[in-house]
Amino acid sequence: xxxxPGETRVGVTDATTVADLTAAPEAAADVPPELxxxxxxxxxxxxWLKVRSGDSGVLPVLLAMVLVAVTFxxxxxxxxxxxxxxLVYIFGLSTVYMVLAIAETVVLLLAEIDLSVGxxxxxxxxxxxxxxxxxxxxxxxxxxxxxxxxxxxxxxSLAGMLVARLKIPSFIVTLAGFLLFSGILVVVLxxxxxxxxxxxxxxxxxxxxDLVQGVIPPVASWxxxxxxxxxxxxxxxxxxxxxxxxxxxxxPKSVTAIRIALLAxxxxxxxAVCNVNRGTALKTVQGVxxxxxxxxxxxxIWTLVLGRTRFGRYLYAIGGNPEAARRAGVSxxxxxxxxxxxxxxxxxxxxxxxxxxxxxxxxxxxxDPGQLVLYTVAAAVIGGVSLFGGRGKALHGVLGGLLIGxxxxxxxxxxxxxxxxxxxxxxxxxxxxxxVGIDVLSRxxxxxxxxx
Amino acid sequence: MTTDHGETPxxxxxxxxxxxTLDARAAAADVPPELxxxxxxxxLRAWWGRVRGGNSGVLPVVLAIVVVAxxxxxxxxxxxxxxxxxxxxxxxxxxxxxxxxxIFALLLGEIDLSVGxxxxxxSxxxxxxxxxxxxxxxxxVAIILTLLACAAWxAFQGTLVARLKMPSFIVTLGGLLILxxxxxxxxxxxxxxIGNSQYKNELVLYDIFWxTFSPLVSWxxxxxxxxxxxxxxxLRDARxxxxxxxxxxxxxxxxxxxxxxxxxxxxxxxxxxxxxxxxTIEGVxxxxxxxxxxxxASTVLLQRTRFGRYVYAIGGNPEAARRAGVSxxxxxxxxxxxxxxxxxxxxxxxxxWQVSLTTNIIKTSNTYVLLAVAAAVIGGTSLFGGRGKTIHGVLGGLVIGxxxxxxYLLGVSSQWIDVVxxxxxxxxAVIDVLSRxxxxxxx
Numbered sequence: 001x002x003x004x005p006g007e008t009r010v011g012v013t014d015a016t017t018v019a020d021l022t023a024a025p026e027a028a029a030d031v032p033p034e035l036x037x038x039x040x041x042x043x044x045x046x047x048w049l050k051v052r053s054g055d056s057g058v059l060p061v062l063l064a065m066v067l068v069a070v071t072f073x074x075x076x077x078x079x080x081x082x083x084x085x086x087l088v089y090i091f092g093l094s095t096v097y098m099v100l101a102i103a104e105t106v107v108l109l110l111a112e113i114d115l116s117v118g119x120x121x122x123x124x125x126x127x128x129x130x131x132x133x134x135x136x137x138x139x140x141x142x143x144x145x146x147x148x149x150x151x152x153x154x155x156x157s158l159a160g161m162l163v164a165r166l167k168i169p170s171f172i173v174t175l176a177g178f179l180l181f182s183g184i185l186v187v188v189l190x191x192x193x194x195x196x197x198x199x200x201x202x203x204x205x206x207x208x209x210d211l212v213q214g215v216i217p218p219v220a221s222w223x224x225x226x227x228x229x230x231x232x233x234x235x236x237x238x239x240x241x242x243x244x245x246x247x248x249x250x251x252p253k254s255v256t257a258i259r260i261a262l263l264a265x266x267x268x269x270x271x272a273v274c275n276v277n278r279g280t281a282l283k284t285v286q287g288v289x290x291x292x293x294x295x296x297x298x299x300x301i302w303t304l305v306l307g308r309t310r311f312g313r314y315l316y317a318i319g320g321n322p323e324a325a326r327r328a329g330v331s332x333x334x335x336x337x338x339x340x341x342x343x344x345x346x347x348x349x350x351x352x353x354x355x356x357x358x359x360x361x362x363x364x365x366x367x368d369p370g371q372l373v374l375y376t377v378a379a380a381v382i383g384g385v386s387l388f389g390g391r392g393k394a395l396h397g398v399l400g401g402l403l404i405g406x407x408x409x410x411x412x413x414x415x416x417x418x419x420x421x422x423x424x425x426x427x428x429x430x431x432x433x434x435x436v437g438i439d440v441l442s443r444x445x446x447x448x449x450x451x452x
Numbered sequence: 453m454t455t456d457h458g459e460t461p462x463x464x465x466x467x468x469x470x471x472x473t474l475d476a477r478a479a480a481a482d483v484p485p486e487l488x489x490x491x492x493x494x495x496l497r498a499w500w501g502r503v504r505g506g507n508s509g510v511l512p513v514v515l516a517i518v519v520v521a522x523x524x525x526x527x528x529x530x531x532x533x534x535x536x537x538x539x540x541x542x543x544x545x546x547x548x549x550x551x552x553x554x555i556f557a558l559l560l561g562e563i564d565l566s567v568g569x570x571x572x573x574x575s576x577x578x579x580x581x582x583x584x585x586x587x588x589x590x591x592x593v594a595i596i597l598t599l600l601a602c603a604a605w606x607a608f609q610g611t612l613v614a615r616l617k618m619p620s621f622i623v624t625l626g627g628l629l630i631l632x633x634x635x636x637x638x639x640x641x642x643x644x645x646i647g648n649s650q651y652k653n654e655l656v657l658y659d660i661f662w663x664t665f666s667p668l669v670s671w672x673x674x675x676x677x678x679x680x681x682x683x684x685x686x687l688r689d690a691r692x693x694x695x696x697x698x699x700x701x702x703x704x705x706x707x708x709x710x711x712x713x714x715x716x717x718x719x720x721x722x723x724x725x726x727x728x729x730x731x732t733i734e735g736v737x738x739x740x741x742x743x744x745x746x747x748x749a750s751t752v753l754l755q756r757t758r759f760g761r762y763v764y765a766i767g768g769n770p771e772a773a774r775r776a777g778v779s780x781x782x783x784x785x786x787x788x789x790x791x792x793x794x795x796x797x798x799x800x801x802x803x804x805w806q807v808s809l810t811t812n813i814i815k816t817s818n819t820y821v822l823l824a825v826a827a828a829v830i831g832g833t834s835l836f837g838g839r840g841k842t843i844h845g846v847l848g849g850l851v852i853g854x855x856x857x858x859x860y861l862l863g864v865s866s867q868w869i870d871v872v873x874x875x876x877x878x879x880x881a882v883i884d885v886l887s888r889x890x891x892x893x894x895x
Contacts, residue, residue: 172835173881183870374629429626433623
C-alpha cells in the first residue's frame with residue numbers, strides 16, 4: 001500500500017494487535033516514506049524498504065498484470081490479446097468486476113465479507129432494467145438507476161444489521177443472502193429462462209444501454225482526458241504545495257510530478273487504445289466507452305470517502321482493531337451497517353453495468369451470481385485488499401478487477417474447446433487461493449500476530 | 453467473517469475472554485445432568501435446567517421436525533404417507549451425510565464450503581471408474597479410489613487452512629471452484645451413467661441408493677441392531693456403575709433403549725409398506741443403514757477417542773488446546789480430510805441417486821453446501837466451534853429434507869424453495885447466536 005496520509009495510521013496496523021503493542025522494530029518499516037524522505041532517491045529507498053517488509057501495495061498486482069498480458073499475448077492464437085478491440089472489450093468487462101471489487105473492499109476493510117454482492121448487484125440491475133421498460137414502468141433512466149441502487153442499499157443494510165446487531169458471522173448472513181437473492185433474481189427475471197432486454201430506440205433505455213456500450217467521440221475523449229489530468233494534477237500539486245507551506249509532511253516535489261506524469265501517460269495510453277477503430281469494415285466504432293469515466297468517478301468518490309472522511313477513518317479503525325475503535329467512541333453497529341448498505345448500493349451499479357455490457361440483455365445465462373461474487377472477492381484480494389481488515393483502497397479493487405477481467409477474457413480467447421468451461425471455474429479459484437495465500441504470507445512478513 | 457481462530461485469542465475477544473472468568477453459577481448450568489441426578493425425575497429436572505440455560509441439545513431440532521411434519525401434513529395430506537416418507541428419508545440421507553461432513557469443520561470453528569462439490573466430484577469419479585468402456589474397475593476398487601481422491605482433496609484444503617492459516621471459508625470457496633472445473637473435466641463434456649443393469653459394477657452402485665432389504669430381512673436387521681446397541685449401552689452402564697463412575701439412572705438407559713426400538717420399529721414399518729404405483733417396492737433402503745454406520749463411526753470418533761476430545765478442545769479454545777499440547781495443525785488437517793471423506797461417501801449416494809450425471813447436475817451439487825450448513829446449524833451445531841454432535845447433522849438433515857420435500861409436494865418452484873432454505877439457514881444462525889448469548893459462555 002502506498003502510504004496513507006497520517007490520519008489513517010490505525011488502518012495500516014494489523015487486524016490482530018498483540019504484536020503491535022510491542023512493535024518497536026517493525027514500526028520503522030511502517031512509516032510512510034514521505035515522512036522521512038527529502039529527495040526522490042530517499043523516497044524510493046523508503047518505498048523499497050516498505051515493499052521488502054511485506055507492505056508492497058499495488059506492486060504485486062501491477063506485476064501480475066504485466067505477466068498476464070505478456071503470457072496471453074504469447075499464447076493466444078495470432079497473438080491477439082493486446083489488440084485494441086480486445087483491450088477495450090476487457091475494459092468493458094472489467095468495469096463490472098472493478099465496481100463490485102470496490103464495493104467488496106468497503107466490507108473487507110472491516111474484516112467482514114459480503115458473499116451476496118453478486119446476487120444483490122444482479123437484482124439491482126434487473127430492477128433498473130425493469131423500471132425503464134416501455135411499455136412497462138417507463139421511469140426516466142436516472143430514477144430507474146437510483147431506484148436500483150437504493151433497493152440494493154436497503155438489502156445491504158438488512159444484512160448489515162444482522163451482522164452488526166446480532167453478531168452473526170457475515171459470511172453466513174451473506175451466504176444465506178446469496179441463496180435468497182439468487183432465488184429472487186430468477187423470480188424477478190420471470191423464470192429460469194426469462195430475460196429483460198433494453199429497446200435501444202427508446203431514449204431512457206438507450207441511456208442505460210449506453211453506460212457500457214456507448215462511446216465518447218475521439219476528439220471529446222482527448223479533451224476529457226486533458227481536463228481530467230489537468231484537474232487531478234493541479235489538485236495534487238496544490239495540495240502538496242499547501243501542505244509544504246504549512247509545514248506538514250509532503251512527498252518531495254519530484255514524486256508529485258512523477259505521479260502526475262504517470263497518470264497522464266496511463267490516460268493517454270487508454271484513450272489512444274480506445275480511439276482506434278474497433279468496428280467492422282461497415283461500421284466505425286471508436287472512442288472511450290462511457291463506462292471508463294463512470295468507473296473513475298466511482299473510484300474518485302470511494303477514494304475520497306475512504307481516505308478523507310470520518311466514516312472512512314472509522315472503517316480502517318474498526319478493521320484494524322474493533323475493540324480499540326469501540327473504546328475510542330466509534331459506533332461499531334452504525335459503521336458496520338452503513339458499510340454493508342453502501343457496499344450493496346455500489347454493487348448495484350456493477351449489476352447495471354453488467355446488463356449494459358451484455359448488450360442490454362439480462363438473463364440467467366448472462367447473470368451468474370455465484371461466479372460473480374468469487375471473481376469480485378478474488379479481484380479485491382488480488383488487488384491488495386486484505387481479508388483480515390484494515391488494509392486496502394478503492395484503487396486496489398480497480399486494478400484487481402482489471403486483472404480478473406483480463407484473465408477471464410484471455411482464457412476465452414484461447415479456443416480450448418471443452419477445456420474452456422472448466423477453466424472458467426478453475427482459474428478464478430486458483431487465483432483466489434494464490435491471492436489469499438500471498439495476503440496471509442505478507443501479513444506474516446510484517447510481524448503481525450500470525451507469525452507466532 | 454469470523455476472525456482467525458488460531459493462536460490469536462485477542463482476535464476472538466468477545467467469546468474467548470469470558471471463558472477465563474467463567475463464574476461458578478454459570479458453570480453449574482454446564483454440568484451434565486447425569487453427574488448430579490440420582491433418579492429419573494432429578495435427571496429430567498436437571499436437563500430442563502440445562503435447556504433453560506441455553507444448552508438445549510437436540511430439543512429445538514426435534515420440535516422443528518414435529519412442526520415441519522404437522523404443518524406440511526395439514527397443507528398436503530400426502531406428506532406423511534408411507535410412500536412420501538420413504539422418499540423423504542432417501543432424499544434426506546444426502547443432507548445428513550453432508551451435514552456430518554460439515555460438522556467436522558464446524559466443531560473447529562471453521563467451515564467447509566466445498567462439501568457439495570466434493571460430493572459432485574466423488575459422484576463423477578466413481579461413475580467414470582466403473583464404466584465398462586473406460587476404466588472398468590470393480591465397484592469396490594472404484595469406491596476406494598473415489599474416497600481416497602476426496603480425502604486427498606480434503607488434505608490439500610486442510611493443509612492450506614492449518615499450516616498457512618488461510619481463512620477456511622476462502623480456501624474452500626476457491627477450492628469448490630477448482631473442483632467444479634475438475635469435475636467437468638473428469639466428466640469429459642458428456643454424460644456418464646450407472647444405469648446399465650447388464651454390468652454388475654454399475655448395478656452395485658445403482659443399488660446403493662435404490663436397493664432395499666426385503667421386509668423380513670429389514671425386521672431381522674432391526675432386531676439385531678437394537679439388541680446389539682441396547683446390550684452395549686446397558687453393559688457399558690453396568691460396568692461404569694461397578695467401577696464407581698458417574699452414570700445416568702438405570703431407568704434412563706431403559707428409556708433410551710425403548711425410544712430407540714420404537715423409532716426403529718416405526719421406520720421399518722413405514723419402509724415395509726409397498727410404495728410402488730405398480731408392482732412391489734418395499735423394505736428398508738440400503739442407504740438408511742449406510743447413514744447409521746457413518747453416524748455411529750463419527751460419533752465414536754468424536755465422543756470416545758482422544759482425537760475427538762482434541763477437536764472439541766480446539767473448537768472451544770484453540771489457544772488453550774495448543775498450550776495443553778494439542779497439535780492444532782494435524783487435528784485441523786484431519787478434520788478437513790474427514791469432512792471430504794464423508795462428502796465422498798455422499799458422492800457415492802449422489803451418483804446412485806442421479807443415475808446419470810451431467811455438467812448441470814455437477815453445478816447443482818454446489819447448492820448442497822448451504823443445505824449442509826443449514827442442516828448442521830438447525831440440528832444444534834454451533835457455527836463458532838466446540839459445540840455439536842454428528843447426530844445433530846442427521847436430525848437437521850431430516851428437517852431440511854422435510855422442508856424440501858414438503859414444498860416440492862406443494863408445487864413450489866425451486867427458486868422459492870431456495871429462498872425458504874436461505875431463510876431457514878438465517879433463522880438457525882440467529883438461534884445459534886442468541887442461544888450462545890443466553891448460555892453461560894458470555895455470562
